[in-house]
Amino acid sequence: MLYALAVFTPLAGAMVSGLLGRIIGDKAAMGASVLGMIVAAICGPLAFFQITAGNPPGLLDIGSWIESGRFHVDWALRYDTLSAVMVAMVTFVSMLIHVYSIGYMGHDARPRYRFFAYLSLFSFAMLMLVTADNLAQLFFGWEGVGLCSYLLIGYWYDRPSACAAAIKAFIVNRMADLPFAVGLALIFFKFGSIEFATIFPAVPQHLHDTYTLFGTTFPALEVIAFLLFIGAMGKSAQLGFHVWLPDAMEGPTPVSALIHAATMVTAGVFLVARMSPLMEYTPYALGFVTFIGASTALFAATIGCTQFDIKRVIAYSTCSQLGYMFAAAGVGVYQASIFHLITHAFFKALLFLSAGSVIHAMSDEQDMRKMGGLARKIPITAAVMWIGNLALAGIPPFAGYYSKDAIISATYAAGTPIGYYGFFCTVAAAALTAFYSWRLLFMTFHGKARADHHTMEHVHESPWVMLVPLILLATGAVVAGYLLSGWFIGAGWQHFWNGSIYNGAHNDVLARIEENPIWVDYIPLVVGLAGIAVAFVMYILNPLLPVRLSQTFSGPYRFVFNKWYFDELFDAILVQPSIRLARIFWQTGDATIIDGVPNGLAELTVDGSRQAVKIQTGSLAVYAFVMLIGVVVLIGVFMLSR
């Protein structure tokens, strides 16, 4: 009951504020949305604590959804540890973002009911996703968050850049969703169902199923896992599909926090964990997961080091951290990836919201080159942002330390070549993470103030309605790792997860972390501190150094600064050809070739009849003459044939 309330009160809030917003007024609509979310944020964590207290997992069936022959799916809420963890996190973080938005959107010229309706709907879609009992309902939430992100990224719809970013987010996601949908169809083809309760026990019977593609025979489970993971790559913005995520910064800052922390991007990681009973039997797909995750972690971190927009730095950091989560999932330690997902939700929401607080204070300035020296003017924001970055960089005892270390250790403990690749990438990314985090802190809060006098005079600490959520999140960023690590990855993990995350009999990576050499435990911390030191040298001691470095190594710098030219590449190989092809199909294909045939036939008929018309001259003499000829011919024929 609590559980259902947690899922459906955000929907109710969204409906009231979205549909009745213009009638009941802006304040009331906002109140309804926030109230719905607060109720959810009470029920969600309570439902989670119930399950840790020994409540049995269960299923809340709401009703049938699609039925077609053997195909059958229900609307249902799955209640197990994995879902409950996600529900608790989503409702809690989302509630704080709702509250924060009251202050943040206070100055917006437009009525705000639309904004709050979208926020609540977003949370609802995510909750439906994580509580799904079958892949179709998961897909419902999956697409629902896609829609809401589209609406929210394009919230300021009079800005062309926001509209473009919104469309880009939706379409890039859709490109990944198509293989995902085909993957669902393949699961149905092989298993006769897409309900978790039917699929998971049946996996061992399908180990030797094959599926032929490209003229080659593959294990069917591998094909399924690959297709599903492509979907996850889209939603979680992994290498190649990451291009929508930085542009998503066009939305208001609370939206960025919601997309990057609580909802949407974590869906892919959740999917891999949810499908662990299947993924455990697909070693190649898992290797691919680690490869993509680790590569993304490193790749996004390099870009994060060069950006100047405060939100974009954090956006690339999200991309990178999601890579970490996949790296862990790929070596079979789904527990660590969900653990990092939860701690990340706290500190990433914190980072975005405090960045929002900075932007708010700076009169909507986002360029870090125009900041600096803000720590004294907005001390609380500076303090919580320090906490967020300490957590992000994995400095003990902050939350990120526990989860990130677990991931790095797990990749090493896997002992496979791909595991070592993951280890290398994640360690290198850890150094870069620390570097760009402190680069952000130093450029924003310390050193000389670079903003103009006028802006600096206006800098003010945010109202309490924004600061309280920040402080709560900061508390989470401090303690979440310490408190949760015992449950998530401690010795009793089997009891805690209670079967909702599955490890195959061959998979003992989590246990083998204990056997790692001691240096593996310390290396993330060492490289992290080194990263901080470099940032200190470059942005505090010698602020001219970064400029000189970027000039000396201008080639590589431009490559990274321009995000490895992914946008340009996709524009050249996907967008432009599609537009050209569209024109060719339309102008040449339809208008000239296909319509040419009937129109040509029509002209032929018209021409023919014109010729025929010429015979009818209307002159009696001609008619008489022709008749005469006819008679002569007739008589001639008659005579000859006799």
Place this chain on the structure above:
Amino acid sequence: MTNAAGFPILSLITWLPLVGCVIIMMVRGDEETIASNARWAALWTSLIVLALSLVLWVLFDQSDPGFQFNESVSWLPEYKVGYKMGVDGISVLFVLLSTLLTPICILSAWDVIKVKVREFMLSFLILETMMVGMFCATDFVLFYMFFEGVLIPMYLIIGIWGGPRRVYSAVKFFLYTLTGSVLMLLALIAMWVHAGTTDIVTLLHTPFPASMQTWLFLAFFASFAVKVPMWPVHTWLPDAHVEAPTAGSVILAGVLLKMGGYGFLRFSIPMLPDASTHFAPFMFALSVVAVIYTSLVALAQEDMKKLIAYSSVAHMGVVTIGMFTFNFQGIAGSIFQMLSHGIVSSALFLIVGVVYDRIHTREIARYGGLGDRMPSYALVFMLFTMASVGLPGTSGFVGEFLVIIGALQVNFWLALLGGMGMILGAAYMLWLYRRVIFGRITHADLRSILDLSPREWAVFAPLMVLTLWMGVYPSSFTSYFDASVGAMVQHHTAALATTTKLAGMVH
């Protein structure tokens, strides 16, 4: 032969609109009176027909795969041609779709049609008779008459109340569809010669020799493919839509396109199982091309109606993929997709009509920034945009998803390429939405544009409810055709097995 209603309900639904026509024709007075009376009479007639058709909805026996509410009157006994009516799971919902969309069309044309109002309303009521009759007919000759009869009022609607190039479009529409139909007439005669009857139920159980099936299939294909329309005989559709008045576009997209799909399901697939199987790869190829090609063409359109017309072709491509998979999910998906498309594309044409009535242009570039002035319109538009791109929770998802599931059982690439509409559809619809609703208002006349009127709300509300209902609880619709689809799949498998056995005996 059963009739749960106890009275000839199908004939009543079919012919009642003509009674409305008689009433409208009897009205005398000045032009204003005639127009007003014609509107009200047409609306009431269509609403009564709708109410009557709801009896079908209630009394239809979902577990019966065969025809229900049967009527049979001897007509040309020496030729074994009868006046026979009946609906099964496949046709019943199309009857409801037709009777639902007619009052919506009449309401949407309320103030918009200003000349020859009486004739307009008459055309619509005659059109309704023809559409409903076509879905109800269980005699091939009767079916053929209704099938062709639809052309006449539609031709008039485009040709009289259409845009500047209406004559070109109307003639193109007429010639395209008529050419195909002539071939169907030949097929009809051939079937009659072979089976000695035109009773559809008998024909469904008459095996036709394989060589004959091929020719029959091609003849049917010529007729139905134009109606669907399948690539490459689709170019009449954008022209017809662009020139047709809004109500004409609605009924064209909503019901007339379904006649092709219905024809395939009623005749080609069950009566010609071998040829259908033989030609399935060909149908898949054309359908996949339709999905990708027309979606791309839609992307390049600068006219709102043309864009939606092309999107219709793409969506109907998904339909033809589904039905030729011959499996349960594929066929059920294609029926559902047709119903959903009937609602959603109708709504999209109505949405174009709303701004066309105000600004009198369909050029996308003339709009922009409507979100500020027309929040309700933006909401309605967003809902149907999402339904069109197949967002789960809307009707568009269920059909498309079932077709993908059905298609994958045939071939991986069929599912993947047939599903390309998921991506391209999102691209052209969101791009359209962005150019019309988002952005800043730059054209002065848009600054004073008005939001939806109560009449327009009344037009959209039932469609919105249905779109969400079909998306959230599709079972209340799929349950109508489950039994029939099941029987059809079984029939198809059995027929193929017989052919294989026969072939085995020969060799």
